[in-house]
Amino acid sequence: MSLDIPRGMFGLLGPNGAGKSTLMRTIATLQEPDSGSITLDGLDVLANKEQARKRLGYLPQDFGVYPKVSAEAMLDHFAVLKGVTARGERRELVQALLQQVNLWNVRKRKLGTFSGGMRQRFGIAQALIGQPSLAIVDEPTAGLDPEERNRFLNLLAEIGENTVVILSTHIVEDVTDLCPRMAIIAAGQVRLAGEPREAIRSLEGRIWRKRVEKEELDRLVHEHAVLSSRLVAGKPVVHVLADSDPGDGFAAVPASLEDVYFGELRQVALASAPAKAA
């Protein structure tokens, strides 16, 4: 895969197991690629890990904490490890970070008592130590409630204003809401890279929706290019991709990034299915 990631939020969308985390870890210098290269502002990351790490901020997917340490002490500790060893600087930084991620009021509390959202905000604070030019955020919204998620995404959006932020997620809305650019990867390959708006535009007028009975579902899958089906009030609502009105009671709907995403996944599935048959 080959990706060019500019400043701002960059969404990395893909199903579980697509290779998002591997890609993120490789960029974060935690894993060696079998081959290939990563360049950060002209710096060869793989050859200069130490230099690259200084410009990195990374929030791993599975970010834990020491449950018995307070947020402030922990962030201070992380700041030392990152290299902010001047005491005054560090104090200011920790205060600013905690305020920015809105944990200032709870800074004395043990991390073990934090909710998932608070923990993720703490995680992003940790990643922001030392003004990284690249922030890597791996599936940060998984498991957050809607409000926490909202707050977290707002925070990311702010960071994205002057930093490269790679946000990996399998939640399409995260990308829709935030990212001016994105890539969809599946089965270890980049399926699509670019601006979400353009990707959506390419499907404009080709997405059709219908509310169906459960019994119909099988038939529809055979007859149409079904992108997704989801239950709405107990009945499946199906999105299909068609250049013209498929009739059959389908109604046109505006395309969304979700349709783009499912469209790409469908192509991956189709590409592998004949191979299996053969």
Added chain:
Amino acid sequence: MLRHILSFEGRLLLRNGVFWIVLAVFGLFGFASMASDNVSFGGGVGNIMRNAPAVVVSLLCAFSVLSVLLSTIFVAGIALRDFEQRTAELFFATPLRKRDYLLGRFGGGFLASLAIMLVIAFGLWLGSLMPWLDPERLGPTPWSAYAWAFAVLVVPNLLFLSALLFLLATLTRSMLYTYIGAIAFIVLWTVSSSLTSDLDTRWIAALVDPSGGAAVDEHIRYWSSAQYNTQLPQLGGLLLGNRLLWLGVSALLLAAAFRLFRADREGLVLRRRKGAAAAAAATAPAALPPLAGSARLRLPAVGLREGLAARWTQYRRLAAFDLRASLLGAPFLVMLLLGLLVILVALMFGDNIYGTELYPVTRQMLGTIRASMSLFLVVVVTFYAGELVWRERGARVAEATDAYALPDWIPLASKLTALAGLVLAMYLGGALFTLAWQLGHGFTAIEPLLYLKGIVLDALGFMLMAALAVFLQAVSGNKFIGYLLMIVFLVAQAAKGMLHFDHLLYSYNATTPLPYSDMNGYGHFLGAHLTVRAYWAALAVALLAVALLFWPRGTSLHWRDRLRQARARLRAPVAATLAASLLAFAGLGGWIFYNTNIRNEYVPGDLAKERAADYEKRYRQYKDLPQPRIASIRADVDIFPEERRLQIRGHYRLENRGDAPIRDLHVRLSPDYEVRRMEFGPHTVVDADKVHGYTIYRLETPLAPGAAMDFEYEIAARPNGFTVGGTDTQLVYNGSFFNNYAVLPQFGYSERAQLQDRNDRRKHGLPELPRMNPIDDPAGRNANYLTTNGDWVDFETVVSTSSGQVALAPGYLQREWEENGRRYYHYKSEARVLPFFSWLSADWKVARDRWNDVAIEVYHHPTHAWNVPRMIDATKKSLDYFSRNFSPYQFRQFRILEFPGYQTFAQAFAGTIPYSESIGFIADLRDPDAIDYVFYVTAHEAAHQWWAHQVIGADVQGATMLSESLAQYSALMVMEKEYGPRQMRRFLRYELDRYLGNRATERVQELPLALNENQQYIHYRKGSVVFYALRDAIGEERLNAILAEFLRQWAFKGPPYPTTRDFLDLLYARTEPEHHPFIRDLFERIVFWNHRATVAEARKREDGKYAVTLTVQAEKVSTDGKGKETQEPVDVMVDIGVFARPPGGSEADEKVLYLAKHRLTQAETTLELVVDELPYEAGVDPYNKLIDRASGDNRKKVTVVQ
């Protein structure tokens, strides 16, 4: 249902690879403890069969506890499985009954541990079949012992342990805490054994030991080897009580586990914590205002530093962070507390002699800390190495921090520092604790600097171990493999010693011993010790460099990736460190090898035995070869303490006291000494054996009978680097002490150097030998048992030392002068003395006193003044009693000289008594009830001035009775005058206990006192009891008169020298025939009198007196040397006593209402006695004067009937 669950557990176990490994390990352990000579784990010694029933029982009992170290994995694993695999909710949602579920899980764990024990038993049995075992030491397979051990000990123990672990696991839901529980249990189990050193607490130990081992020991402690080989302990008394107690406890534990078991996934939640969590939830902000998208992220600019100062800060902070978390962690605190507990028990019950404590000197405290903490330190280092190396990963922080620009060495160094901090914290905790103990005992002579030195020196070893543990963790890339490797290392450490692989160079973290003495400090031992430490430290640095290369970072721990990473990391600084440390390792290794193997000879344990065997094979033929006797000795000895150097110029006058000419002179001298000159008549060298230090010279003119010759020599000894086992303790910076056997030439074959152990002898193809000459051996009668080299001699020595020290030797000081900055002392003996001398040199303080015209001097270390007045007092009273009752004291002086505590004894030379700093000088005798063994030891050594230095036994069986047993008796008499009969009774109980307890360790055969072959448990312990009983039978005055007469006959006589026959002849001649059978039983046979009071009732008479009915049982048993027993008809004169005691009073307050000798001739006798007061106790042989193997049942509390 239960059966279904159990079989399910069984299948799971059988499919578990770890289970098979554990089975194999324990099976092998069982096999080795039976089949290998070198794995001596509680096995039989001496005449006890390897597979004797009692040995099998003890082994299985010990294993049943030790197996818990690994069986915890299964017991707790099964209990925790459903919670760890999160299948618990699945189970609890089924209609499975709680009882079946729990019993099933418990049963599974129990079966696993039972399987382990069965494999161990199988290993033991298989081991006993091995063809290389000495068939003489194997009996028939004791199936009944296996069955008995399983029924009485193993199964109940496993039930108890499984129940304990199950309860811990269900309560804590944590493998870690369960493991800590298991370790705590092992510790308590070990500790309970230290309760056994005090006679009065033994029964407590027997009850509280959950394994039943102490109770079994209590039952068999006085067994002879024959009993070990044929009998099983009786299931009664303390053993039965113990078993019932612990079965009950097991049932309680299980019941508790059932009650406290909660089906939900949380473990036991402590109320406090639950509250805290709720409070925390309550204070959580309900809803933070969503950040407005417009707010700009503003962060202050900071620099990411990477200079040296920054790295230092990072290292310091990370180390402190890790250390703080570990210090506050439960496992560490538990280990620390357990360590302190062991220290406490050791302080309370250890280190006592006859139940009397030592002053808590700092040296002693450090020793206690070391001994108590080391097990826990091993656990802490091993466990926390894993915890710390994998801490970030465990907390799932590593993925973030591994992406920080932090060099790899910082976490490595920080973790190691945190580990070192834990080690120091353990020591510091121990030191504060012992400090409090010292102050609590009113002991203020605390040595803070010594604490510091001791802790640092001890901690070094554990820091090196920490480096290894970190290395194993980092390189293995897996916490549990890291633990496993560490355990393999620890086991290998223990195993190689048993296999005589004892060189320092291949044993990681080994070093030379570092004994500490208040007199000599760490002395010259420190240099070698630190050199070897540095050697291993160099390797530790290399290991750490390798650990740095493989330091786990990033998400992949595949070997392929790590090797690639390691190659990438191998840059100049690491490579240079690695190279430099390996170079230092090699260099220091070479230096050590040069010291241990080139400057000195490296003799591993098995080679030493082989050499002893070889010595005997080559030279025993000369045992009876006549050699000249020394008639006079003049030795000029120059001691250079700072250089640990010695120069001796000596002269012997030798005489041929035989009736044949002497042609060959056989000269023995330690091969470590350099002979600079050896001059005597014209001669040739026939054979010079440098290995054994045995040279045969042929005189050109044989020494005719009655003729004399001069023998001059010049000998030098200087230390030559150091050896594997450390260097010798004779020549030291302060407190040198050596005797003439060690440094002066001796003549002829010495039996002392022979292999003593029968099994060793058989292994090396040596025949069985009598340990001593038979009592009627004529050659033996012609020599004394101290040395065959001379009789009563004249002795003169000029001894010099450096100016800061005093040099001493037996004899009167003739002249003292200084020359060339050295001090010279000229001593000369004025009475005839035996050729047995010592030289000492140290910086002492001297306390002086007089008894009549005898000068008493105690040369002691300046800080060891506590008991000096007591020694002087004991000396005066001893000289007084002995000279009044036996014969005059032959010298005009009496000197006690303290020497460093490298050895623990006092030894009587003529008028001169070297006395170890470890035994009398620091005894804490402030408690007036404590047995004053300082008094006793001093009196004993004083008595040797009569019993050894006036009359000395011939070199035949029984000789030591005439010196040691008589010295014991004499000391007892002085002590009784001082402390009264009650103290004597307590003292004699220890003597009796040690005699009876040591019989089983006899390596050849037990002999009657009068024929003993220098067997300490006989001539000291039994000797005390026998002479005290004899005195009780015939009276003190008469016995003393007989002893005085014996002295008149034999003092300063010989050759021929007296034997115990001469003594007994006199004893029989001067006593009435009615005493003769008893005397014979005491001295010439091995007899036990088992007395027991069974009924003691009292009835108040009308005249106010009490009629006491006392039923006593009497039994007399004689035994042969191997412990085969024969019942004999009872006919004994024995004390019958009735005692009153004030309400709430102790034995010390008791009043004798009746005490008289009665003749018992029946197995059971009922006596009617009348006493004036209300009796409290009544009994037979109430003062334990006779040798009785159950001395606790002689008295019985009197019940008053209407």
